[in-house]
Amino acid sequence: MVTRTSRFNVNGKPVQIDVEPRTNLADALRHHLKLTGTHVGCEHGVCGACTVIVDGAAIRSCLMLAAQAEGSNIITIEGLPRGQGDTLGPLAASFKKHHALQCGFCTPGILTTAHALLTEEPDADADRIRDVLSGNLCRCTGYISIIDAVLDARSAYQKQKIA
């Protein structure tokens, strides 16, 4: 088994892993770095459960090789902003308030997608949010509560942008 060393930053920390060239980023995060919050739902880039943020963009970690992440900054569910005293961050807290999750399997991908969106576009309206989240499948909620939760979390991102 030929391995190759990849170096990148995950949630602000530099990491170095030796993986087979064919190892995708999702497997590298989950199996090599034990960041199991990123979930794998289809392994062909449709369901969005494995979404992580690479250099500011929400991407499917099942469609990216670990080797391609060389030198990049990656944020996973484990690295999303937390509130004071390690409480839930504004987006996660809004999801809890709105019952925007049931089984929780798709949730990490939805949170990372929504975080990337609101960071760039804190004023995104419901249509824009629906459009962006249409790449993340959820089988439990019917999406309504998810859209409500993201809309409700916008104010925190708006304040951040002004600051």
Next chain:
Amino acid sequence: MTVVPNTLIGQELERTEDLRFLTGTGTFVDDYEPACTLHAAILRSSVAHGRIVGLNKNAALKIRGVHAVLDASDIGFDIPTIPLRLAPLNGFEKYLQPVIAHGKVRYVGEPVAIVLADSRALAEDALEVLDLTVQPLEAVPDWIAAERDTSVLFEQNRTNVAIRYKTHIGDVDAQFRAADYTRKEKFRSQRHTALPMETRGVVAEWDGVSGRLKVSGATKVNFFNRRALAKMLDLPESAIDLLELDVGGGFGVRGEFYPEDFLIPFAARKVDRPVKWIEDRREHLLAINHSREIDCELEIACRHDGTMLALRGKIYGDMGAYIRTNGGVVPAKAAQFLHGPYRLPAIEVEVAAYMTSKTPVGTYRAPGRVEANFFRERLIEMAARDLGIEPATFRRNNLITESELPYSIGQLVPYETETQYDNGDYVAGFERCLAEFGYEEKKVLAGKRVKGRYHGIAVVPFVESGGAGPRENARMTLDRDGVVTIGIGSSALGQGLETVFAQIAGDALSLPFDRFRILHGSTTLVEEGFGTYHSRAVVMGGSALLLAAKKLQQAIREAAGIEFGCDADAVSLVDGLALTPNRPSLSFGEIATKAGGTIVVEATFSNTKRTYSYGAHAAHVAVDDRTGHVEVLDYVAVEDVGRAINPAIVHGQALGALVQGLGGVFLDHLIYDENAQLLNASLADYLVPTASDFPNLRGVTLELRPSPSNPLGAKGAGEGGIVAVAATIANAIANALSSLGIEPKELPLTPPVLWRLVQETRQR
């Protein structure tokens, strides 16, 4: 029955389980990996029907890191079959699924061999070079081919018809003779599946020294599955633990006993290493239970005034290649629920279950109910139009009234006893739906073409059963720190049970919500559990909690009485404290400490009466006749669940079910070709609703009539939301296209299907 006092119950509390899911710290089965684990991949048949000639394992075994390739010959002479759990219709025992193919393969995706390797990638490399030779036989792609019996899946049975029976109530022939109006139609509901976001997975650990087996990733019906596995592995049940971790959705399909639930534990014991198998999405679509594939012929008899006199029909169920654990639930319930919420003097249904060379079927959220509701309500819509009666009026006039409840629907299912709709106000539920929807105001749009699209509306009532018996068990353990740990036989598959059970227990013990630790599902928690299906977790498990709480209060009183030197009856319990006159109070934690560290009680709730939730759905659609595209402009779902423990959770279940139902109308479709090859085994091709598809949905939860059969007053709440969706949408489309005379009779209603219907109508 008295209803428990209400402080936590009824509140829209935030869910306790959310914290771990929102921080990525949940533990789903693939997040668990013991040291030295081997990874499994399964060789599945690519041929729908054929004779296994041979399997050459040599090239696969030469790959470094591949440890074993196991097939039927490694399991032995007697290959176990997967037992029936439900709906054991006579004759099904001849069509059970072997845990691995031997001699023949009968569907694409059937397990033939299992590879164990150092990584999943290596195991999949080995699959590529496994040389399986199968001599193809004629495929049996549908029930019509099955009925011809020219190619038979089980030669020794000499037929593909697994069962045929007739069931009835009343004198159908007499009612039809007396009828002013009859109409007969053929309908079809398409094969699709639940598609939970987490695929299945099993991690098995064998301890050869103690002879014990630990299986992680189990859910739904763990005690039944343990019993089945113990028998297959020739182990005592007590030597096996089935452990429930976080579960990424179930909806009926997950947690039944599948071949892998034997193969992975078997392999772990064989190689004496932990073995992990995580299903990939393609495997999932080929291997998990499919559902909903029913054809129906249905005839209605009415008076001129629209009074329904009788229904008679035939249900043709495509069962796939084997009868799995759910037995005949899908076709049998499709037959039974043809009755619906209506006063119906007579009904007669013939049911036939066919073996085809496709993935076996099982239950998916409201199995049979969705199909039956679609068939009946389409026919009622046509009858109302023929008779010139406004369709909502037609339905309301035929609804069972509250004074007629309980209402017997006889014994329409051979393996069940007579059942009765319990209680409710079906008319009130229906009226509420019309009012919420604004039916009268929207009626002006019916059939009108506005800005290039035809508008249509429809309203459809439903009734749905839940709360299957026979019993459920709960254990409560009060610890020194005053925390009550609850172990329960019910399984959690994402529906928020930890929250709901803490609400129930909190009220019952007058303790705060955060004083409970809820453990569920695993076989280590209670002596016997019955699990989560048929919308039973709250009805049965929640009621068991109430009984356990009563016992715990008594045990605390007795323990406190010893400390206080008084009778247990002289002790009162208030806010986590035991009190008696003239003595300092003791906290529950202190009492547990004095009683030796813990106080443990167990309780069982037994009940064989089902709950029947009910309600109605209404939809407003716009149909583009040039493209076949349908937009759902408004949708209202109303359901009386008796008692909502956490209304926000119930609401979430209703909307989730609704969107799954809309997927079943417009998107979800497992498409097979004439060789019984599944053509769309990826999420790029198998479509489900996305966030942008159905933004305009409303759900209304009613608590008009608490269930009389359990102390919580709760009825099943997870499945009702899907029952009426297909019928409501199809009727709204028919209403929109009424000027073209289009009557959709088959699901799904995709743009190409509707476009073709429009084209065919215009060419006539």
